[in-house]
Amino acid sequence: MACVEAHGLRKSFGTTVALDGMDLRVEEGRIAGLIGPNGAGKTTALNAIVGLTPYQGQLTVLGRDPWTKRDQLMNDVCFIADVAVLPRWIRVSQALDYMEGLHPRFSRAKAEGFLAKTTIGRERKVKELSKGMVAQLHLALVMAIDAKLLVLDEPTLGLDILYRKQFYDALLYDYFDRGRTILVATHQVDEIENVLTDVMFLDRGRIVFQSSMDEIESRFVLVTVNPENTAAAKALKPVNERQVLGRSVLLFDGVDRQQLAAVGEVRTPSVEDLFVAMVGGRAGQAQGVAA
Amino acid sequence: MNSRSNVMNETPAQATAIAPSAVPWSRQMYWCVRRELWESKSIYVAPMVGAAITLVACSISAMRLPERMRAAAALDPVEQMAIIERPLDMAGLFIMGVTFLIALFYSLDALYGERRDRSILFWKSLPVSDLTTVLSKASIPMFVLPVLTFAVTFVTQTFVLVVSRAVLATSGANTLAAWSHFSFWHMEGMLLYHLVAIHGILYSPFYAWLMLVSAWAKRLPILWATLPPILAGLFEKVAFNTSYFAGWIQNALGGGSGRAATAATSMSMDSLTSPWPGEFLTNPQLWINIVVAAILFALTIRLRRQRGPI
Numbered sequence: 001m002a003c004v005e006a007h008g009l010r011k012s013f014g015t016t017v018a019l020d021g022m023d024l025r026v027e028e029g030r031i032a033g034l035i036g037p038n039g040a041g042k043t044t045a046l047n048a049i050v051g052l053t054p055y056q057g058q059l060t061v062l063g064r065d066p067w068t069k070r071d072q073l074m075n076d077v078c079f080i081a082d083v084a085v086l087p088r089w090i091r092v093s094q095a096l097d098y099m100e101g102l103h104p105r106f107s108r109a110k111a112e113g114f115l116a117k118t119t120i121g122r123e124r125k126v127k128e129l130s131k132g133m134v135a136q137l138h139l140a141l142v143m144a145i146d147a148k149l150l151v152l153d154e155p156t157l158g159l160d161i162l163y164r165k166q167f168y169d170a171l172l173y174d175y176f177d178r179g180r181t182i183l184v185a186t187h188q189v190d191e192i193e194n195v196l197t198d199v200m201f202l203d204r205g206r207i208v209f210q211s212s213m214d215e216i217e218s219r220f221v222l223v224t225v226n227p228e229n230t231a232a233a234k235a236l237k238p239v240n241e242r243q244v245l246g247r248s249v250l251l252f253d254g255v256d257r258q259q260l261a262a263v264g265e266v267r268t269p270s271v272e273d274l275f276v277a278m279v280g281g282r283a284g285q286a287q288g289v290a291a
Numbered sequence: 292m293n294s295r296s297n298v299m300n301e302t303p304a305q306a307t308a309i310a311p312s313a314v315p316w317s318r319q320m321y322w323c324v325r326r327e328l329w330e331s332k333s334i335y336v337a338p339m340v341g342a343a344i345t346l347v348a349c350s351i352s353a354m355r356l357p358e359r360m361r362a363a364a365a366l367d368p369v370e371q372m373a374i375i376e377r378p379l380d381m382a383g384l385f386i387m388g389v390t391f392l393i394a395l396f397y398s399l400d401a402l403y404g405e406r407r408d409r410s411i412l413f414w415k416s417l418p419v420s421d422l423t424t425v426l427s428k429a430s431i432p433m434f435v436l437p438v439l440t441f442a443v444t445f446v447t448q449t450f451v452l453v454v455s456r457a458v459l460a461t462s463g464a465n466t467l468a469a470w471s472h473f474s475f476w477h478m479e480g481m482l483l484y485h486l487v488a489i490h491g492i493l494y495s496p497f498y499a500w501l502m503l504v505s506a507w508a509k510r511l512p513i514l515w516a517t518l519p520p521i522l523a524g525l526f527e528k529v530a531f532n533t534s535y536f537a538g539w540i541q542n543a544l545g546g547g548s549g550r551a552a553t554a555a556t557s558m559s560m561d562s563l564t565s566p567w568p569g570e571f572l573t574n575p576q577l578w579i580n581i582v583v584a585a586i587l588f589a590l591t592i593r594l595r596r597q598r599g600p601i
Contacts, residue, residue, distance in 0.1 A: 052415055052599060070596075071420035075313065079416040083600075087330070087410035094329050101322040103417060104314050138413075 003028045003149055003181040004049055008057040011044050011205075018044040019055065020205030026198070028148075029178040033192055034185040035275055036202030042185040043082060045202065046153045049183070050079045062148055075104055078147045082154035082185075084134050088127035092120055092137060099141055111144035114174070132163040139167060143175045150175070152184040156191070168195050189272045199271055203279045217268055221252045225264035233263040240277035251277045319419055323427030324435065330404075333393055334431060338439055341389035342447040345382040349451040352378055356455055357462030371469035375455055376478075382451050383444050383482055390440040391490065394432035398501035401428040402595060403512045409600040421595040425502070429588060432498040437486035445479055488571055496543055496580050499587035506594040509601055543580055 004026040011019040018041045026032045036042050047053040049061055051070030059066060064073050086095070092115070099106045115122075118136050126134055135156070142150065150171075156164040172195055176182060186192055199216070201209040211219070225233040225248045234241075236259065238250035251269060252260060260266050269277075328334055356375070363371050402425075405411040414424065452475065459466050504516040524537040571577060 047599070050416065052412070054597070070415070071418050071423075074416060074418040079412075081409075081412040081416075083409055083412070085409050085412040085416075087405075087413065088408060089330055091329075098322055098326055099417075101325075102314055102319060102419065 001028050002026065002060075003030075004059075004061050004183065006045075006049075006057065006059045009045070009048060009059055010056040011041075011048065011053065017205055019048070019057075021057070022202075022206055024200065024207055024210075026181060026183055028181050030197045031172075031176060031182040031184070031195055032198040032200060033189075033196040033271075034183060034200050034202055035187065035189055035271070036185075037187060037279065040202045041205040042187075042202055043153055044205075046079075046151055046183070046185055050074075050077060050151050076148040077151060078142045078145050078149070079151045080138055080142060080153065080155045082157055084131065084138075086126045086134055086138055089125060091123060091125050093122045095126075095137070095141060096122075099144070103145060105146040106141075107144050107146065111140050114140035114143060114170070132159050135159055135163060135167060139170060143170065148180060150180065150182045152182065154186055154188075155184065156186075156188070164191055168192060171195070189275055190270070193271045196271070199274075201275055201279050209274070209278050213271075216271070216274065219254055220269050220274065221255060221257055221260050222267050222269040222273055223250045223252065223260050223264045224248075224267075225250055229263040233260075236260065236263070242276070314418075316423070319423050320427055320430075323419065323423060324430060327401075327428060327431050328435075331397055331400075331431075334397065334436065335439060337393050338386055338390050338443045341386045342382075342443045345385050345447055346450055349378045349382055350454050353451070353454045353458045356458050357464050360459065360462075360464040360466060368468035369472050371466060372472045375459075375466065375469060376473065378455065379448050379451055379478070382447050386444045386447060387440055387486070387490070390436050394436050394490070394494075394498060395501060397436075398428075398432050398498045399505050399512050399516055401431075401502050402506035402591070402598075403508060404505075406598060406601045411598070411600055421592050425588060425592045425595055429495075429498060429502065433491045433495055437491045440490070441479075441483050441486050444482060448475075448479070484568070488568075493577060493580055494544070495584035496587060499584040499591065503587050503591045503594065506591050506598060542576055543583075 002025050004024065006022055006024040009019050009022040009024070010017075020041075022041070022045060024045070034042055034045065044053065048055045048059060049066060051061075051066035051073055054067050061073060062076055066073055090098075096108055096111055099111070100108045115137070118133065118140070120129060120133050120137055126137070129137065139155075156167050159167065168191065171182065184192060184196075196213055198212050199210070200207050223233060223238075224244070227247065230248055233248070233250055236252060236255050239253045240251040242249050250264075251273065257266060359374055360371065363374055366374075405414060501512075501516050505512050508515040520536075520540065524534065524540075527536050528534055
């Protein structure tokens with residue numbers, strides 16, 4: 001079953017088009033990464049999915065329309081926005097009381113369990129906590145909710161490398177199971193690459209590429225070609241080409257690995273390689289056209 | 292946070308078995324109102340500070356009460372009682388003034404503050420509707436503050452009364468006749484009635500207007516709340532040389548003409564002109580105010596749904 005399904009999703013702010021007929025589908029039990037450059041429409045897409053912004057087009061999340069049924073939807077969906085949004089005046093104990101009183105699927109014991117592994121004092125106010133601690137607190141509150149869908153918008157923005165790693169480790173090992181779905185938007189591809197089961201590249205309000213990680217591994221090959229083999233390699237129809245230290249790096253889609261090994265060094269591309277090839281290329285073309 | 296924990300080792304089936312599907316609306320309201328009290332401590336701190344100041348002032352004033360009573364010895368007992376009652380009235384007025392200001396400023400910040408500090412994104416990520424949120428915030432000036440004002444004033448006036456009686460008793464002034472014209476319970480009853488009927492219900496369009504502005508304004512909600520009505524009044528005065536708008540606001544604040552409404556809004560707790568609830572309820576101004584408030588609150592709920600962080 002599709003957890004999130006969008007068809008022709010549109011949203012503009014004045015003359016700026018944020019979502020330009022976006023089609024998106026996230027299956028249940030996946031960890032999907034929505035990857036795109038700044039201003040690609042990631043935040044707008046996620047805001048539409050959690051019912052924070054109206055939109056044109058079709059969108060269902062867990063079978064509901066998020067804009068009209070936000071309050072019901074939020075029983076089953078959790079959301080962490082790209083900025084620290086926990087109110088600065090609230091005490092940790094108050095946040096726990098409030099969530100326990102108000103959220104039907106919040107488990108205080110779980111939240112206390114996560115917090116026990118941190119140094120966050122129960123009587124501290126959010127404004128007295130460091131940025132990393134606020135993120136830990138928010139994650140503890142969210143992971144203690146037995147939700148079906150977790151939506152994260154650049155959740156680790158501004159955190160140092162240790163907190164970032166802890167954040168995704170906690171998410172993966174303490175939270176995720178096949179009954180849950182996670183949708184995470186980021187432009188820092190490398191740090192979530194090994195967490196994801198699916199990737200979607202978003203560029204100028206549209207999904208330009210969507211694939212499972214398994215499919216990427218079987219379909220795509222990145223070849224670093226020596227100058228003498230360039231012509232032979234190009235004959236195999238690469239989908240993208242770039243120059244690294246005087247050597248061509250070519251990306252192939254669905255070309256036999258054996259055949260490619262003959263023209264250069266073969267490896268499986270990282271999500272970042274794919275992203276640069278598919279979105280970076282388009283951006284380059286666009287600039288070329290503009291110029 | 293270690294990567295591996297055993298906290299989450301229960302099966303999903305167990306977890307869903309414990310989790311109920313929804314929280315009753317009354318419980319949501321309760322937690323939303325508690326949340327407001329956590330955030331705006333001034334709601335209960337300011338009336339208590341006001342009461343403490345009043346108490347000290349009235350106690351100092353009570354020291355001169357025997358002197359005033361001797362000067363008023365020739366007056367009739369009703370007038371004598373008025374002198375004894377004055378500090379009680381002043382105490383009530385002072386606390387009411389404090390909480391009314393709190394109500395106005397609270398309403399003006401209620402939906403602006405959460406957009407300014409971006410916490411609206413957190414509140415909206417929880418299963419609470421915009422209707423519940425706005426109603427819980429509206430309940431602060433319309434219900435919580437009037438009831439709290441009554442409780443604090445009741446305690447303060449009791450203290451002031453005890454002090455006045457003790458001072459008068461030890462001074463040996465003869466005030467027995469005056470006391471026969473005094474009913475503490477009637478005074479408190481009138482106070483509660485005034486707070487609920489006037490502050491809670493009749494003034495609701497003003498709270499609703501302030502909350503609407505607070506949900507709408509991107510900057511300086513206080514200017515948006517005050518300047519447009521002032522300019523509208525000025526425009527009408529200059530263009531048509533009429534003042535219907537200003538008159539309407541005055542009526543809305545004063546509860547319209549008529550003896551009952553005037554008495555209800557007059558701050559005096561004079562027992563002789565007590566308004567009957569029947570007269571209050573049949574006053575069209577009350578119903579106009581209720582309708583205006585309902586429209587403004589409905590617009591506020593719509594805006595709360597559409598607005599995000601500033």
